[in-house]
Amino acid sequence: MKKQILVGTDGSAVAGIAADWAAERARDLGLQLNFVHAVPELWAFPEKALHESAIAQAKDLLKSEASRAAVRVPSLDVVTTLCSGEPAESMRTLSVDTEMVVVGTDRRPDSHGEGFGSVSFQIAVISQCAVVVVPAASTQESTGVVVGVDGSSDSDLAVECAANEAQRMRQGLTLVHAGGEAGPPSPPGSSVHGDPPEPELDGRTLLSASVAGLSGRYPGLVVHEILDHQHPPDEALLDASAHARLLVIGCKGRGGARVLVGSVAQHVLLNVQCPTLITRPPVNPAPAPDAS
Structure with a gap:
């Protein structure tokens, strides 16, 4: 079919x-x-x-x-x-x-x-x-594809989907990582051995990992990165996608298997600014019955 x-x-x-x-x-x-x-x-x-x-x-x-x-x-x-x-x-x-x-x-x-x-x-x-x-x-001009990044497997799927859509639409791709709840990064030199990594370093690492390999799989794709520590993820995504051609987000993010859709996706879906794509991992087929 x-x-x-x-x-x-x-x-x-x-x-x-x-x-x-x-x-x-x-x-x-x-x-x-x-x-x-x-x-x-x-x-x-x-x-x-x-x-x-x-x-x-x-x-x-x-x-x-x-x-x-x-x-x-x-x-x-x-x-x-x-x-x-x-x-x-x-x-x-x-x-x-x-x-x-x-x-x-x-x-x-x-x-x-x-x-x-x-x-x-x-x-x-x-x-x-x-x-x-x-x-x-909307009467406003729109451009680009925006995707949310949080380091989850849902996020990885969303980035791949967004890159596909950006190439199909001949648009640039913008990756957004946000975490306003983490607060601003610590001043240089303030951390000591054993402290958790600074939020900015975490965000940069996530963005770099998400971008890695895209140029090889999507030749000519222009990729931008946004690291936002001023707003929570849902607000950052809505702001970044206000004039976008498409926003792509994972359905659960870090919400885990027990939720149908994560809190970030919920807020975005109820305040859609542009065409918004919610990705889902493929459904695993049921295991074959034991022939023994």
């Missing part, structure tokens, strides 16, 4: 922007684009006729979006999927063995509160593949 990019559509302007972003990536990588829309189950409607009307409207929407994408990118392989149930759970089910899920953010830039009811947030948290959340269009 051909690898797909799933894109959620609900007829909104931001969903259209997300679809355009997904179409360009699918074209560049030779992937199939699958437009997905979910209609609540019959029990959620007071009358059967309303459910039938919702299904008919969903089919029209999917047909319209698929036609628009085919006109925009004639070479694109486009399919549609109509689901029954909740959008986030439908995307989670479809995301198995899928290249990527792309959705528009359903939170306005000036919204307040935690926003855990956000459908885009739910999809990013529970999907089983990489997810891109695309915000509303």
